[in-house]
Amino acid sequence: MNKPMQPPTCNRRQLLALAAGAAAAGPLAARAQTGFATRPVKVVVPFAAGGATDVITRVLGEHMGKRFGQPVVVDNKPGGAGLIAGEMVVKSPPDGMTVLLGTTSSMLTNKYLYKKPPYDPLADLTPLVRVCLAPIALVVTNDxxxxxxxxxxAWLRANKGKLSYGSYGIGSHGQLACTTLSDVAGADMAHVAYKGEAPMIQDLLGGQIKIGMGSLLSIKAHIDSGRLRALAVTGPRRVPLLPDVPTFAEGGFKQEALALVGWLAIAGPKGMSADVARQWAQAANQAVASREGMARIIAAGFVPVDDDTPESFGRLWAQEGPIWGRLLQAAGVQPN
Structure with a gap:
C-alpha cells in the first residue's frame, strides 16, 4: 500500500530566502499593476517627420518606451499652427496613452492668436513635463x-525710422523681442513677418533685411561661416550650442519678452490622474538625462530640462500664459 505524500518541508534558511524573494517581487508586481501603458503609447507631434522636434521626440521615445514596457509611437500631425495635433490629443481619453509633445505656441500662445481656437490649452490640456528650453537669438548681417x-x-537710436527686422511670423517670440528692443531704443523699426524661418534667413543672407531673430539650429551654420553675427539670446542662461553669446540679461536688458524662453514639453488631455502624470514626468526626465537625449537636444540648439515635474510645469504654464497674452497685445497682434 502506498503511503500518502507528505508536504515538502523547508528549513529556516530556505524560509528566509523565500520571504526575501517575495519582498523583492512585491514592488515589481505593484508597478506592473499600476503602470498605465497596456499597449503602444502615442506621442503626437505638430510638425512633419525629420524636423528637430520630431527627431528629439523619437530619441526620447525609445528611452521612455523601455521604462513604460511598451513602444512609443510618434504620430506627426503638422498644420494649423499646431492646432490639429493639439485638438487630437484634447479629444483623446485621459489615460496617458496619447500625449502631445509640442512647443510654447501649440500649448500656450495659440490661445491668444486665434479668435476661436478649437481648444484652450490652459483649460483642456494637462501639463506633464518640459523636456527642453527653446531660446532664440538676435542676429545681424556683417555690415x-x-x-x-x-x-x-546705439545704432538703433542713431537710425530711428530707417530700419526693419525679420521674424518667422506674426505673434512669434522674435517679433515680441524685437518690438521690445525697438521700443527701448525708440527706433521705430518696421516688422517684416515671414512664413517660417527659412525665407527670413534667406533675406538676411541676401541683404534684404539686416536684423532678425531665429532659432539657434537654423542660424548656427551661418554664424559659424561668418555671414551672420549673434548678439544675444533670450532666456535665463547661455545656450550650449552658442556658449560665447551672452543673454539679453547679461547685456542689461531684463524686459519680459527678452527674459522669456520658449520650450518643448509634453502634455496630455484634461483629467489625467496625478499618478499617470508623474509616471510621464519621470520617464521624460530619465530620457532627457540619457547620453543620447542630452546630445540630441543640445545639437538642436535647445537647453535640456531633466528635473521637471507636473506641478512645477503647471505653475510655470499658468504664470507665463498671461505674460505672453499681454506682450502680444502690446505688440498690436490681433487674433485671427
Missing part, C-alpha cells in the same frame, strides 16, 4: 556696425 548688444542699441 551692421555693432559687435555687441550695447553698440547695437
Amino acid at each position: 551692421v556696425p555693432a559687435q555687441n548688444l550695447q553698440e547695437f542699441m
